[in-house]
Amino acid sequence: MTSTPTGAATLDDTQIRRLDEGRHDDPFAVLGPRDTGEATRVTAMDPGADRMCAVVDGIEHPLERLAKGRAVFSGDIPHGARYRLRGHTSDGQSWEYEDPYRFGPVMGAHDEYYLGEGTHQRIWQALGAHVMQHQGVDGTHFAVWAPNAQRVSVVGEFNFWDGRRHQMRKRGMTGVWEIFIPGLGEGTVYKYEILGADGALQPLKADPVGFGSQHPPQNASVVRDIRGYGWEDYDWMAGRAGRNAVSAPISIYEVHLGSWKRFADQGNRPLSYKEAAKQLVEYVYDMGFTHIEFLPLSEYPFDGSWGYQPVGLFAPTIRHGPPHEFRDLIEAAHLKGLGVLMDWVPGHFPTDPHGLGYFDGTHLYEHADPREGFHQDWNTLIYNYGRTEVRNFLVSNALYWLDEYHVDGLRVDAVASMLYRDYSRGEGEWVPNKDGGRENYEAIDTLQKVNEIAYSQSPGIMTAAEESTSYPGVSHPVSEGGLGFGYKWNMGWMNDTLDYIKQDPINRKYRHNQITFGLHYAFSENFILPISHDEVVHGKGSMLGKMPGEPSEKFANLRAYYGFMWGHPGKKLLFMGQEFAQPSEWNHDTGLDWAKLDDPAHEGMRRLVRDLNSVYRAYPALHVKDCDKDGFQWVVADDDANSVFAWIRRGGSFEDAEVMVACNFTPVERSAYRIGLPQTGRWREVMNTDAALYGGKDRGNMGAITAEETPSHGQPASATVVLPPLSTLIFVHEK
Template sequence: MPNDMRREIREETAADPMLQGGIDAIVRADHGDPFSILGMHQLQAGGPVEVRTFLPGAERVWVIEADGGAVAGEMEKIHPDGFFLGRLPERRDRFRYRLRVDFPLATMEFEDVYRFGNVLGELDVHLLAEGTHLKAYERLGAHPRELDGVQGVAFAVWAPNARRVSVVGDFCDWDGRRLPMRRRVEAGVWEIFVPHAQAGQRYKFEIRGANGDLLPLKADPVAFEGELRPANASVVHGLRDYDWRDAEWMRTRAAAGERTAPMCVYEVHLGSWARVPEEGNRFLTYAELADRLVPYARDMGFTHIEMLPVTEHPFDGSWGYQPIGLYAPTKRHGSPEDFKRFVDACHEAGIGLLLDWVPGHFPTDPHGLGWFDGTHLYEHADPRQGYHMDWNTLIYNFGRREVSNYLLGNALFWLDHYHLDGLRVDAVASMLYLDYSRKADQWVPNQFGGRENLESIAFLKRMNELAYGNHPGTVTVAEESTAWPGVSRPTWLGGLGFGYKWNMGWMHDTLSYMQKDPIHRRYHHHQLTFGLVYQFSENFVLPLSHDEVVHGKGSLITKMPGDSWQKFANLRAYYGFMWTHPGKKLLFMGGEIAQWREWNEDASLDWHLTDDPMHKGVQDLIRTLNGVYRSCAPLHAFDCDPQGFEWIEANDSDNCVLAFLRKGPDPEHHVVVVGGFTPIPRENYRVGVSLPGTYRCLVNTDDARFGGSGSFTVETLETEEVPWHGRPYSVTLTVPPLATVVLERRGG
């Protein structure tokens, strides 16, 4: 560049306070509109073209024609920190260019980030601003793509109140001065295309808040992959194509989601189902889980696996319930593609896969969503609305359309992109009530003065409508522990729209009963029977979940009273009662082998226990119960319909015996269940039945093959014309000690 031109550029720059101020702001990394300063500019129509760039550490810079590679001109360093300006007087039109740069140790040639146009289209910006872009994840986040013939990565993040946002990462030496982003004012979204950035590189967003404060580096809220903790950067991944092998499953799974279909769920924490102790007690990979967990669940007869949250989370001890990477399957077990192969394996085995999903709150880690752009963006500003005291977490502001849209899109993302078969929504009760776990002065009433969280309720209804409307065959399940009406009723009937609700009342009552010494059970008989008073008010799942075997509560078998034999017998009787009681079933891992030790997320289940006949007996019982439940229509077809259940004997508290009838679509096909909950066998116990004929024993939890006494075998029973329990026929049997007996009568 001629000296007179250098002098002219310096004089003009110094004389233009707006340009000089812009350059100074770029150098300070405090410019909210970097594309107005950097890149190629034509100051006036017909005037010369100017190129500006900020390259800290550069010594000399040239503008190179992208087509042909000719040098268009050398740039002048007009700021000692590395701001260069090149005026090209012979150029009167914009052209595609590259930069050739002399650094102290090397000369490099690369694309100028600031020559590229918008990343987001006008429709995307409009929908994002409107809060109705249900596939916002296709635009926000980091997406490898080609722009203007150049491969790179398009970044976009919502931060409407930020003064400046830069993407930092492996591609820019984590220097926040290098890649300040373009602000799309209409939607509060910042975007940039970084040429030659690529998948696998780590990145975060450096954000300067509206008050000028530089915030902790933030992980991408829409990152599709994250680093393995304790590192917490996002990883460029994008929405890669995958060759799914589950087309037949996806085509036919709608039937598996019907209320009349059997549903027995194996709840699993992937990190502690099994470990590899000889390799530092490491986690199983998704591939290993596909090879080991999936065949095991299939052999055991479960219809579904429900995973404790696998969305990326920083703290193992949260079990995934304090996620930060809502769009990223955790790196603890492998890559997103590995996770897809695990999903495929489940479907190929005929097993549905459910995800524990956490839209109710998020952790306060500085790289997370809290105070994201220097304001309470995702969370409520008022701690009476935006802070969970129980969990030290923040609460989403569901009334903000962009936040609601972020979460709705996330729910659909897992069902769509990962082919998951449903979502179990965590802590729904905390979302429904503004005064949840709060004292009188610690909550803010809704606009009508009530305690209902109207914004959260609207969000849950919309989520369920979208899930069922967009992905037929999937299910949604609410963990909801209150008497809120219509949780599992359609929204058009005034409900929340969930497919199912966990029956926490049934779980608490029956576990309380089973923990009592049998000598006292006669006084608490109602705890076994009360659940039927409200059983059909919702579509219920009967849960024996992870929450019942942690925090000093002990394992299921240690809750049982008596000596070792009685503990096993009690547990088997309880399982028999649960599997024949109306409602879908859920059992947390380890319960099927009667693990003595309370669940510990840092260790594998105690699989060696299955070498013991008593523990293996419980495992065989669960396998048998799943098989009988799935194959016997009266035990599942009317799980959610009162026409499928009748009490035969609900009041024999003196003997601690109950009996009930399960019916299915075939009026000739009945199942009679008799349970005895003391160690005393009840001989010649008469049970009334509605239909004559032969009743065959499907399950006797006292059977020797399950670890029972085997002394009171029940194979077939013939009815007698002896009216009993208000029914025209009856059968007599010895009710085994601490046992449930399941009898089937088929027509024909």
Template sequence: MTTSSDIEALERGTHQDPFAVLGLHEAGGKLTVRAFLPNADKVEAIDPQSGKTIAELKTLSGGLFEGTLSRRKKRCAYLLRVEQDGRVWTSDDPYRFGPVMGELDEYLIGEGTHRHLWKVLGAHAITHEGATGVHFAVWAPNASRVSVIGDFNGWDGRRTLMRRRGATGVWEVFVPGLAEGAVYKYELLSSDGTLLPHKADPVGFGAEHPPLTGSVFRNITGHEWSDEAWMSKRADLHRIDRPISIYEVHLGSWRRVPEDGNRPLSYLEHAAQLVPYAVDLGFTHLELMPVSEYPFDGSWGYQPVGLFAPTIRFGTPAEFRELVETCHNAGLGVIMDWVPGHFPEDAHGLGNFDGTALYEHADRREGFHPDWNTLVYNYGRREVMNFLVANALYWLQEYHVDGLRVDAVASMLYRDYSRKEGEWVPNIHGGRENLEAIAFLKAMNTAVYGEVPGILTAAEESTAFPGVTTPVDANGLGFGFKWNMGWMNDTLSYLAEDPIHRKYHHSKITFGLHYAFSENFILPLSHDEVVHGKGSLLQKMQGGEHEKFANLRAYYGFMWGHPGKKLLFMGGEFAQDREWNHDSSLDWHLLERGPHRGIQSLIRDLNRFYRNTPALYELDSRHEGFEWVEETSNEESVFVWVRRGTGHSPPVLAVSNFTPVERSRRRVGVPAPGYWAERINTNAEIYGGDGRGNLGGVHSDQVAASGRVHSIEITLPPLTTLFFELTQG
């Protein structure tokens, strides 16, 4: 029986259990259909097969229609024929369908252990009780009412109210007839009935083009991958004793199309242009700055709102998959920047989602980042941890992404990060460590390494927090790799010094070797070093134009010879001479100039030499793989070291001269006698240098130098790094 309070609640859009009133019900021994269709003039229930009317629905009040069926079957299928303002259409009735979610899903969501959360929440194409449509489900435990809105119901929050699923806090509804591309949001009332800003789907797989903020239904099922060859071997490629050289890319500004409004390339255009370019330069991986949906271009993706949606700026989820697949089939891995550290306060996002601090902390001392004016996830809430861990698995499993580089880990680890005294809350022991974030990072790494064979994770962590790359079962955070921010800061600071003063800063080069084997490091020259007034890498170098290029070449050689995997931000490979601008393309015209082409050729050769030379990577994370030959040649600003591999891999001798003075007939100790072939000379003419060198290599002499019995006499050009490899005993 429909009561006046039911009718009033439906008209106001505040009914807590619409399925108890709407749809097909038995009343007084008869089957009654009720539908809430504001502004409709006439409503009929019709047979879906014959189209014949099986009930005429009469208006009860304010958009509520009711009619008695001429049939007795309790699960009778029907459609609604609606007339309004002279228009007639037929639609199915969401309220004639039973629940979709199963008990196990409910249990796992409530427990916070649903690893595949995206397969239950969000919007999914399904066939339910014989009808095709979309199942919507969203977590909003403190809402008094949730409805899904879109063009299909006139964006009227009273029309498609959702079913509450008990104590889980999940709401769901099946909307028959919806197709790919439908735009939708959720309309929620808080616990006190306050209407909240319309929200995008936290687990939505698609979004509208910014500045529009709606979610878009995307069917992400059914893709047949063709990258089996890559997937079967990537575990071997991601070991710490393998070469990893990463090209970091911002998809919005790598290359643009000036003849088409200066738009960025699409995912498919990147597949056609970026992938062969990176392969030609010898990189092993692309690292994509965040591709999960974000509202503000100027955040570069580091303030995401749609964690499960590849940004529509460059195409659809299917097209993003094609980019990943193209990479794999070209032998190129894909690492994705992942941002579980914070999220923006945009009204359509996660903040105050159901009228409460659901995803974030209620206390702003815990739940707000002063650096970025963003909100901090409440890692201690099991459902939030589940949401984030599932998101990590989602990208790795649904899109075959090979790795996640976790942004701003240091900001997660410490409760007082960028906060003054009194602006943060200590942990339960009175300390500054964020115990909940630490537990989350461990849980994430345990989950992804446990469920997805062959992937890697990397932490952008700028402090000396212990055990970042130590396994979780040994009380570490469990990352595969860590960005070596100290190495980057020290070496760039050294190169910024006038060469005449570098002898006073010698330790900025050598200090990194004191801790180089404490973690599995990646050496990053990332986007962070070429923005916000820092200038380009070329601009950081000292001297006139010729010296700047020479300094940069020598620095790249030093980096590729140093223990640690390599990462270079786009543009650095051809010495972009202006600071990176996310709104414009890289300056590809610079490659018309010899010095820039030379840098590009050097990066290509360094990558190939690195990948083909086991001494440069096999013992990357072990002391045995590195030995100083000359660590204290301060006056000359010269550094000499040996890299070693395992087994019969020949050793490599690296020599860097960071002054503009040539060292002729310079004697350097070597670890073994023989012919030392000159493999890389950053002063070679092909790289834009002067062409001074050692005519392909030198034989050792039994002349003591650098504390060794044998030595070689070399020409060490100014501002140059040389690599020699032992080829004869």
């Protein structure tokens, strides 16, 4: 039996015309079945039909055209009978289908209440396109937020992209429109056709909460059934909190999946998610990294944005496969003991016509005032963080990746651009906050809510901020006035140390403080030391290309720098290709130059990074107090004449062996350099970046030094050390 509203629909000429033109504000009030008392009156619209009928138990019941030239039909069927619609053309063609207007609403009162309030933390469970069975029929439920629209329709090839055919039901004051369309399922291509607030037809819009998209440059949404993945990473999920903790060894391999590896013999295509689940995961595991961080993988239209201008925030990019295959990649990483982080972009979105901009004919997601709503640097739009529903959209999106895809953390892009209203703006180009200042209170509140809710709802995750200013408390708890991130990228350290290492060694003594200055603030935040994609693009060259000197000196400089980085307090991040010193600048259109590993110098660099990861993980003193000042002590910080640095790293307990790190950033060997040490006895050399295995010349200390009771550098003991040219050495005290 079909449930039908009581009272036959009476359509006047105006209503018929509005239906036929796709301008009726409540099509469910007049289309579908209506109980007349003695029969059921069925009213339907099908612009392709010359004649229509309702089919009950195989018997056709004619529907009468209500107005000449209009595609609206109506007629009676037996009371309460279940029916299907059948259309006919004058040349004998016919088609049969379920009437979408005979189905009741899908969205329940709970969803409606919280969506209307703007506090639905999992909007993807209510909005978007969901494959389901409704009232005993298989189909897809579509729901979209467009509060100022006069009409919203789902369109696609299934209805000839005709917005008159599947006009949606508006759900009260929520601003949400919904419809269940029987017969549609996985793989259906669709968009939303919207009549704006002024009655003007908007460009066709992709689904803001769609789970899939077409392959670019096509940009429609695609129905994806994301239910039913059989996760088997229980052990990882139960224990990942310890792997993301500030006391854990965290060494991140940053990856642009589209260019990590390409298949030249297959049209230069990138890896699929399933291929990456084997090849990338195995490589990262072998290299000893603890986490993979992906540049944004939510759907984006322009390859050249690298994902940083997303349109489909709830859709894993189809460039590498459908959603379940993205899950395959994440689970494969977890089963190998690797965490997966993903770059997330809540700071802006592109102006592409199919995107969020001017979505329902109003500035819905973005600020109307370009001084608040337009990024001049990137020609993108800025979210209106002060709007409850927009803030909730972003918070929910963060939870979506953590919940549905078991992502272990989010690295938030361009946080500085969110924090300040005058970011990259001149006088008169920005709007002060309510107190006349430059801080963006609404964006700050959004970031705090993201972190509070993410950490409370997805235990064990981590968030990291790319924040390039000295904004206080980025990685401090919200309860203490902080932003609530787990970590912050140390952009100051990166800029200072890269500027130092690219100098000719003869000039480094004049920039000595660029190495030491970072320790003045190294423990003010939970820092990640990033050598990211941003340092090897836009004419900056490769890491190897930044190094001074002849080729052998370039490699030696880079090896010493990596040794310095791994010995320095802070978690580690290295962009793909830099682990083997790719000589060319990164190009997102081509794969990494893996052939370079046939060269011993490049293979030596790869082995070095692998071994640095091994040493970093093996000795608690190198990671347990990465974010704690008690874990670090300078020994040699003022030898600018020789460009030598040395320091002690300490762990969290007496059982953790102390570690000494020494760097010589000149091409001159220091053959008997005395360095103070906290304990006498044997200190084993566990890392020497000048080892032949890495491409060096095997100069060093024959595997160990012995500290004697000779005070030096404020320490009770000391040893003479051979510091090879352009090298970093790491020693571990043997108890």
